[in-house]
Amino acid sequence: MTVLPVLPVVAETSRTGIMQIDAPYLLFLGDATDQLAAKTADGIARWRADKVLGQFRLPGCRADLGLREVTLEEAAAAGARSLVVGVANRGGIIPPAWVESLSRALSLGLDLAAGLHQRLADLPELAVQAERLGRRLFDVRQPDRSFQVGTGVVRSGRRCLTIGTDCSVGKMFTALAIEKELKARGWKADFRATGQTGILIAGSGVSVDAVIADFISGAAEWLAPANGEDHWDVIEGQGSLSHPSYAGVSLGLLHGAQAQALVLCTEPGRPHMRGLPGRPLPSLGDCIAMNEACARLTCPTARVIGIAANTAAMDGPQARRWLDETAAEFGMPAVDPLRDGAAPLVERMLP
Amino acid sequence: MTVLPVLPVVAETSRTGIMQIDAPYLLFLGDATDQLAAKTADGIARWRADKVLGQFRLPGCRADLGLREVTLEEAAAAGARSLVVGVANRGGIIPPAWVESLSRALSLGLDLAAGLHQRLADLPELAVQAERLGRRLFDVRQPDRSFQVGTGVVRSGRRCLTIGTDCSVGKMFTALAIEKELKARGWKADFRATGQTGILIAGSGVSVDAVIADFISGAAEWLAPANGEDHWDVIEGQGSLSHPSYAGVSLGLLHGAQAQALVLCTEPGRPHMRGLPGRPLPSLGDCIAMNEACARLTCPTARVIGIAANTAAMDGPQARRWLDETAAEFGMPAVDPLRDGAAPLVERMLP
Numbered sequence: 001m002t003v004l005p006v007l008p009v010v011a012e013t014s015r016t017g018i019m020q021i022d023a024p025y026l027l028f029l030g031d032a033t034d035q036l037a038a039k040t041a042d043g044i045a046r047w048r049a050d051k052v053l054g055q056f057r058l059p060g061c062r063a064d065l066g067l068r069e070v071t072l073e074e075a076a077a078a079g080a081r082s083l084v085v086g087v088a089n090r091g092g093i094i095p096p097a098w099v100e101s102l103s104r105a106l107s108l109g110l111d112l113a114a115g116l117h118q119r120l121a122d123l124p125e126l127a128v129q130a131e132r133l134g135r136r137l138f139d140v141r142q143p144d145r146s147f148q149v150g151t152g153v154v155r156s157g158r159r160c161l162t163i164g165t166d167c168s169v170g171k172m173f174t175a176l177a178i179e180k181e182l183k184a185r186g187w188k189a190d191f192r193a194t195g196q197t198g199i200l201i202a203g204s205g206v207s208v209d210a211v212i213a214d215f216i217s218g219a220a221e222w223l224a225p226a227n228g229e230d231h232w233d234v235i236e237g238q239g240s241l242s243h244p245s246y247a248g249v250s251l252g253l254l255h256g257a258q259a260q261a262l263v264l265c266t267e268p269g270r271p272h273m274r275g276l277p278g279r280p281l282p283s284l285g286d287c288i289a290m291n292e293a294c295a296r297l298t299c300p301t302a303r304v305i306g307i308a309a310n311t312a313a314m315d316g317p318q319a320r321r322w323l324d325e326t327a328a329e330f331g332m333p334a335v336d337p338l339r340d341g342a343a344p345l346v347e348r349m350l351p
Numbered sequence: 352m353t354v355l356p357v358l359p360v361v362a363e364t365s366r367t368g369i370m371q372i373d374a375p376y377l378l379f380l381g382d383a384t385d386q387l388a389a390k391t392a393d394g395i396a397r398w399r400a401d402k403v404l405g406q407f408r409l410p411g412c413r414a415d416l417g418l419r420e421v422t423l424e425e426a427a428a429a430g431a432r433s434l435v436v437g438v439a440n441r442g443g444i445i446p447p448a449w450v451e452s453l454s455r456a457l458s459l460g461l462d463l464a465a466g467l468h469q470r471l472a473d474l475p476e477l478a479v480q481a482e483r484l485g486r487r488l489f490d491v492r493q494p495d496r497s498f499q500v501g502t503g504v505v506r507s508g509r510r511c512l513t514i515g516t517d518c519s520v521g522k523m524f525t526a527l528a529i530e531k532e533l534k535a536r537g538w539k540a541d542f543r544a545t546g547q548t549g550i551l552i553a554g555s556g557v558s559v560d561a562v563i564a565d566f567i568s569g570a571a572e573w574l575a576p577a578n579g580e581d582h583w584d585v586i587e588g589q590g591s592l593s594h595p596s597y598a599g600v601s602l603g604l605l606h607g608a609q610a611q612a613l614v615l616c617t618e619p620g621r622p623h624m625r626g627l628p629g630r631p632l633p634s635l636g637d638c639i640a641m642n643e644a645c646a647r648l649t650c651p652t653a654r655v656i657g658i659a660a661n662t663a664a665m666d667g668p669q670a671r672r673w674l675d676e677t678a679a680e681f682g683m684p685a686v687d688p689l690r691d692g693a694a695p696l697v698e699r700m701l702p
Contacts, residue, residue, distance in 0.1 A: 151596065152595025153627075209563075213559060213560050213563070213564050214560040214561065214596075217597075218596070241602075244501050244568055245500040245565075245569070247606055248603025248606070249567075249599060250599075252564065255599070297593060297595055
């Protein structure tokens with residue numbers, strides 16, 4: 001345990017300074033094998049349409065976001081600043097077929113950003129060229145800076161954190177929907193990204209599951225710093241306190257976030273915890289109790305203010321019944337942000 | 352979150368293979384400014400006297416473990432396999448005054464092991480020499496291998512984990528005392544180290560706070576693997592679920608450990624959480640409840656079986672009264688392992 005009485009310790013070497021991916025983006029769909037492979041690009045186009053010039057596809061690409069088709073040269077001429085890899089393949093690698101396009105984007109003046117397992121910076125061809133041209137390579141799966149250990153010292157500002165019964169239950173989507181609703185109501189609000197897709201959408205953030213374990217809560221404190229009482233940070237949660245693989249990440253994030261408002265995300269009907277056949281999901285009630293108990297270590301007023309469900313597997317009436325019954329059972333709003341938006345959640349967050 | 356449906360992902364590059372520091376050790380006390388600076392060496396000498404050939408001190412050294420003074424040449428001739436740096440200075444660096452001795456140890460055939468912030472391997476003089484001679488440099492503060500994500504799948508064997516109200520309350524000491532008592536009673540038992548001093552004592556282990564966040568519980572599962580029902584792993588805890596800086600590490604370790612027996616370590620009278628003036632320690636009752644609730648995610652029978660207190664700040668009668676009252680309040684043994692040993696704890700662990 002890195003405990004020093006005076007100054008918290010800084011770990012990790014700083015690599016590229018503070019990450020901020022510049023817009024406008026050209027979204028690279030590569031040779032995506034299906035629409036789902038381009039879900040990162042889809043998220044960017046959905047939530048940050050104003051940042052996106054268009055899509056760039058290679059021959060054989062089977063994904064289509066319905067955006068304008070823009071060549072690398074057209075994008076550069078139109079002022080694009082970054083080519084964002086919005087496609088993933090099995091294994092998370094950068095296939096040879098992409099490299100010529102990525103290299104040409106660099107030569108045309110664009111930065112590159114990706115959230116794959118294989119790093120752009122690990123391809124010597126790209127690394128050398130970027131260095132020579134002064135272009136930046138953003139590998140958002142790895143943190144690009146050092147952090148201090150968290151302190152738990154109470155800080156100003158309003159914060160919301162999406163938590164989950166499990167991984168991949170809509171925590172990013174819900175946070176983005178809440179940010180959008182807050183802004184629509186005239187609040188200052190920032191979505192704070194903690195995973196690779198979220199970082200590519202926001203243009204900045206920290207992939208908290210890739211931080212050194214001692215610095216999880218410190219990274220969260222850095223990501224959502226003290227702010228005015230007229231400002232909301234809406235922080236993307238990760239994992240679940242109930243997931244045996246990732247609960248440490250979830251708890252550090254919960255402590256570092258100091259969120260007054262927690263929103264519990266879930267997917268009704270999921271048969272088991274993601275990646276762990278045979279392990280059932282926790283009950284919503286247990287999840288609420290455990291998260292509130294833990295969160296209050298650093299934010300004594302923390303409480304779960306609503307439930308966000310991914311009801312894609314249900315038809316409309318089924319979903320409505322589940323949401324209504326859940327809202328009644330727990331005495332708080334229960335919505336599917338994709339069907340309903342986040343207004344009922346935001347109403348419970350506001351003073 | 353690194354979630355794959357089939358195979359868990361391996362992160363971190365493997366560096367030196369599986370860490371196993373070979374004995375016998377020569378303990379290097381350097382130019383320690385006082386006895387406390389050599390507390391790592393003291394721990395090794397206390398708990399692994401059978402591994403220790405003697406101590407080696409530089410001129411001006413103010414620490415003395417009362418061991419035989421052995422020169423590097425004498426140690427090599429006597430079969431020493433490793434020179435273990437058992438001294439720390441402010442900043443955790445390797446001062447120039449040590450390098451000649453460390454280098455000579457390498458040339459005499461010894462490996463080097465240290466748990467400082469500055470890595471042995473980062474001193475080119477030592478790194479080049481070790482490479483040339485085929486010697487090993489153990490920097491135990493950094494993990495030396497890759498891990499998989501935890502699974503939470505129930506595994507065989509008996510496990511005990513020391514947990515804490517705070518950092519630095521005697522979790523390592525207590526675990527070592529329990530291991531010793533188990534062995535004295537004829538059980539197979541292994542102390543499983545999770546911090547740098549513990550690793551130097553055990554000769555192997557994982558510095559879990561230095562693991563990538565996604566792999567905390569996976570590292571703990573690796574550290575204390577499935578075993579026979581006649582075998583105890585006694586796992587050194589880290590941090591505290593109640594420490595806002597490090598709780599993520601503590602939770603991942605708790606989930607990965609799958610310990611049936613938890614021992615709560617504390618220091619009565621400590622004014623605030625370590626490194627965080629103004630933040631009070633949790634109550635023992637809250638700590639027990641929170642740890643049991645979390646532990647049961649991966650080990651449904653987990654329970655706190657006793658309390659281990661560091662009562663160094665109390666006189667004998669004060670300590671006895673505190674321990675007796677605490678035992679009565681919680682209905683479980685409460686001991687100071689340094690004063691009392693760990694027998695009452697072990698009696699509660701055994702079937």
